[in-house]
Amino acid sequence: MxxxxxxxxxxxxxxxxxxxxxxxxxxxxxxxxxxxxxxxxxxxxxxxxxxxxxxxxxxxxxxxxxxxxxxxxxxxxxxxxxxxxxxxxxxxxxxxxxxxxxxxxxxxxxxxxxxxxxxxxALAEAILGIGQKHAKETGKTPEQLNSIGVILGTGVGGGLIYQGRVLEGTNGGAGEIGHTQLDPNGPKCFCGRQGCAETFLSGKGLESWYGARFGEQLFALQIFDRAEMMDKNAVLALKIYRDYLDQFMLNLISFFDPDFIVLGGGVSLQPAIYQGLEERIWKHTFIPNAQPRIYPNMLGDxxxxxxxxxxxx
Ligand SMILES: [Zn+2]
CATH class of the missing domain: 3.30.420.40 (ATPase, nucleotide binding domain)
Structure with a gap:
């Protein structure tokens, strides 16, 4: 053993x-x-x-x-x-x-x-989590797959898995995807840049730009709940959130061409963020055959x- x-x-x-x-x-x-x-x-x-x-x-x-x-x-x-x-x-x-x-x-x-x-x-999901399911469906082993684990939590983090192994990069910074820019005029990020993915897509980021735009300070969870009840501002916020998430996913796919992307962190528990996500991004992948799946995580915390x-x- x-x-x-x-x-x-x-x-x-x-x-x-x-x-x-x-x-x-x-x-x-x-x-x-x-x-x-x-x-x-x-x-x-x-x-x-x-x-x-x-x-x-x-x-x-x-x-x-x-x-x-x-x-x-x-x-x-x-x-x-x-x-x-x-x-x-x-x-x-x-x-x-x-x-x-x-x-x-x-x-x-x-x-x-x-x-x-x-x-x-990212490694756990690739080898023992959703990667197992994906491997079974595609007739491969988890070790043959490439994937990205994206954490949409308090911040936005990520890990890159190439054929079952973590890609660390030269200095250990590979996969710090939360600090890739989605909008040069976006909110200031603690890292010194503006409009990092984290400032739009993390729970804290969503709360912050929602507050600035709609003049009301809510928790991320409340925003998703209100969107479900068709509150006008929250529905618009969800649309904006999805637009940023689409761009973020497309950037990641262009960088890494993964078999799948698995989402974790508090925001990943919201079913609303997955609605239509794959269909929208598959239309815009640079390589027409690149149609990576986007999954919620399986192993939880x-x-x-x-x-x-x-x-x-
Ligand atoms: Zn940043």
């Missing part, structure tokens, strides 16, 4: 799980989730991280020496050479050498892989920890 430990470290929660692979099947054997409590600082969070790892190992009597490796998902871009987080909204992890610390403190000599959480999401485990070969 091939055992891998995944660790999904987020700004609000941390989760660990053991993924077992045997006879071509994958199963989560143990898992536990705790709040990150990042305000307590790195040392305290790190201590709880060690405890979390030991807890999931103890849950089904696995010892560290049984593990093929440990995979860690972090909430920011990760430098593939130093394996340290370069940026992100959870500053306590920036510049920390987690693989080195964990290897020492756990006395673990196996491989420890690190990637950003959006890459973990388990994708992070499963993707982290899958980072280990």
């Amino acid at each position: 091939h055992l891998r430990l995944g660790l999904d470290i987020g700004g609000t929660k941390m989760e660990a799980a053991i993924l077992a692979t045997y006879s071509g099947r994958d199963e989560v054997l143990a898992r536990e989730r705790v709040p990150t409590q990042r305000e307590e600082g790195f040392t305290n969070v790190y201590k709880r991280m060690i405890k979390l790892i030991n807890n999931v190992l103890n849950q089904n009597g696995t010892s560290l020496s049984d593990l093929a490796g440990i995979g860690i998902g972090l909430p920011g871009a990760v430098d593939p050479k130093t394996r340290q987080m370069l940026n992100g909204n959870t500053a306590i992890f920036v510049g920390q050498d987690l693989p080195k610390l964990l290897a020492l403190d756990l006395a673990f000599s196996g491989p420890i892989a690190v990637a950003n959480d959006a890459n973990c999401f 388990s994708a992070g920890v499963i993707g982290a485990a899958l980072l280990v070969p």
